[in-house]
Amino acid sequence: MxxxxxxxxxxxxxxxxxxxxxxxxxxxxxxxxxxxxxxxxxxxxxxxxxxxxxxxxxxxxxxxxxxxxxxxxxxxxxxxxxxxxxxxxxxxxxxxxxxxxxxxxxxxxxxxxxxxxxxxxxxxxEPQEQNWQQTTQNISVTVIGQGWKKEGKTALTIAEQDALQRAVSQVVGVWLTQQHTQSSSTSMNIVDGNESTNMQELIGQQLSSHSEGLVKEWQTLETKELQNGGVEVTIMAVVEKAPLIQKASKLLSMIGSPRVQVIAPEPLKTELKVWLNEQGIEVGNAASLVIYAKSTVISRGNNRQLYLTADVRDLAGNIYGQWKNDPSFMSLPNDPYVEKDLMTVHLASESQSKALHNTLNNAFTQVVARGGLVREIMLPSNKLTQPEKLHDVLSTLGGVSDVSIHKQQKYTVASLRFKGNTGELAHALDQALITITAKNLSKITVEDDFTLRYK
Known part of the structure; x- marks a missing residue:
């Protein structure tokens, strides 16, 4: 109330x-x-x-x-x-x-x-196609798509795909609007007079790339030719709300509620934990993301200044965001407690604190923008019956991107990004690798959020 x-x-x-x-x-x-x-x-x-x-x-x-x-x-x-x-x-x-x-x-x-x-x-x-009631299972939208022939696909096919992606993206915007969320990772902010709506755009972009699983049916209303062999289509698409909400919620949970470990000196460590808790982000040692911060006291004659840095990285060492303070903001005379005193003053500054929080927020957004967290799949090389197909098999898995393969002693290691949690990836791998591995391949073992190993 x-x-x-x-x-x-x-x-x-x-x-x-x-x-x-x-x-x-x-x-x-x-x-x-x-x-x-x-x-x-x-x-x-x-x-x-x-x-x-x-x-x-x-x-x-x-x-x-x-x-x-x-x-x-x-x-x-x-x-x-x-x-x-x-x-x-x-x-x-x-x-x-x-x-x-x-x-x-x-x-x-x-x-x-x-x-x-x-x-x-x-x-x-059209009115008869629209139903904005909360109880409806589908939402109908009319959108326009454009396309030009490339990579073996016709201009019409690409235009239709573009229209379907726009349909999904539009409904994503409707769903996010209904949430009225106060989370910093989905809100709009004014920075130097500019509006930022990156989260809504990001969720729409991520989901629209998988429109085939979200559009129940569609029909072409109009087709016309464009210059240079292009085609423009107007379609009416029916988007299913339930799978869209489910997938969008997963993406939001990856941004809003990742598990994070904080490695930092006090009182910066407490400041970071408080902010993370306010965003609904779980803090713990067994985490897939790490906020690593450090402080360095610099002498300026009889006075001291403080350099602070903080970055967000995954277990593979990829950095998603980095913050540095403005050390010239405050100088204090040297004494045994000067480091903590300087740190307290910096964190109490609205401008310094806001810059830190914005960096963290953008870093969590980048995790999804890049396609999810990096995982490594360890496979015994002698259990791969068709190693040349490993890259293609992994690349076809839903939510997987940026697949790379390398050898590490007796293992073939697949590094990839995945948009879901590690348990979901483990289940998908067990199903996908059956056709290119030996029958005596062990069940997959989840060693941590970063490493999954077969024996």
Whole structure:
């Protein structure tokens, strides 16, 4: 209840917005919320949705005009007709937080954070195809894809694949919007006046590359030729919510809840653990990721400055993010406790602390962006009956990327990235390697999150 009241308070401080209607039927409004960061952005979004709902409820057609709602005089007739057809769907979708809205870059206005938010009825599918109810199992979207012939595939095939990927990516955006998450790894932030939505884009990109398992059915609505032998297709795709939510949740869990070991001097170690716990990230010694930090005291005459570094790395030694403090921020006279005193001051600085947290957040995002954590598969070379096929077999596994093979004494070692957990990878390997290994190959042993071994 406290959180809800806080959000309402933020919205109540926003300036009363008006809704403008553009010639193509797009509804556009500006909303502001008091404060900075993700909470203020969420407040501005909520305010914008409320303004749009209020406008649509009060205007059954776009020929109506009220004192606070400006309508253009050159409105397209088709846009006005589409608005009337989509009106009920838009109200239901906005109320459920399930209509994909277009957001401008957040801007700062005094003590407020402001955004321009727009809704174009033409970007939604036909009313009979749309169902934004929470209980529905599928979501229908109409999207456009483009393609040009390459790598043995026709332009039409590539255009269709592009459209299907766009369909999945669009529904991912709908699902993430419904979550209203406060996690730093999925929120938008304002950095030097620029908006960052990298997580939503990342999840959409990762899932859309596997659209064939998420699109239930689709049909081509229109095809037209482009220059240089290209093809553009418009398709209506039905995306299944259940598998999409399942796969998206797995990707989010990889970012939001990895197990992390912290190796750092105090009080930096405590600072890092507190931040990780606030993000819902488990901390422990048996971890697949490590935050390694160190401090160095530098003499400057009779004074001392402190160099701090922290990086996020996996067990294979890959570094996903690195932070360095600004040592010139503070100098103190030398004494037995100068290192801890300097460290405390640096961590108490909002700018230094924010830079550290941003680095950590981006590092966890990079784990997924690169295709998951690195694992090594140890296979006895004498148990591989068709070693030349090992790379191809592993590359075909869902969620596997960046496969490389090398020899290490009596073992053939496959290094790869995997988007799921180590247990899932072990099960997939047991099924996939049957055809190219000896029958007396042992069951796989998970030595740690990094190493899986056969004997």
């Amino acid at each position: 406290i959180k809800k009241l806080g959000l309402l308070a933020l919205c109540s401080l926003s300036a009363q917005a008006q809704v403008d209607v553009l010639a193509d039927g797009t509804l556009q409004t500006q909303a502001c919320a008091y404060g900075r960061g993700a909470t203020a952005i969420s407040g501005a979004k909520a305010q914008a949705s409320a303004e749009l709902i209020s406008f649509i409820k009060g205007n059954k057609s776009l020929t109506t005009q009220s004192a606070q709602q400006h309508l253009t005089t050159s409105l397209d007739n088709d846009a006005a007709s589409l608005y009337e057809q989509q009106r009920t769907s838009m109200i239901e979708g906005l109320s459920a937080g399930a209509v994909p809205l277009n957001y401008s870059t957040p801007t700062l206005s005094g003590n407020d954070t402001c955004m321009t938010v727009s809704l174009n009825p033409q970007e939604l599918a």
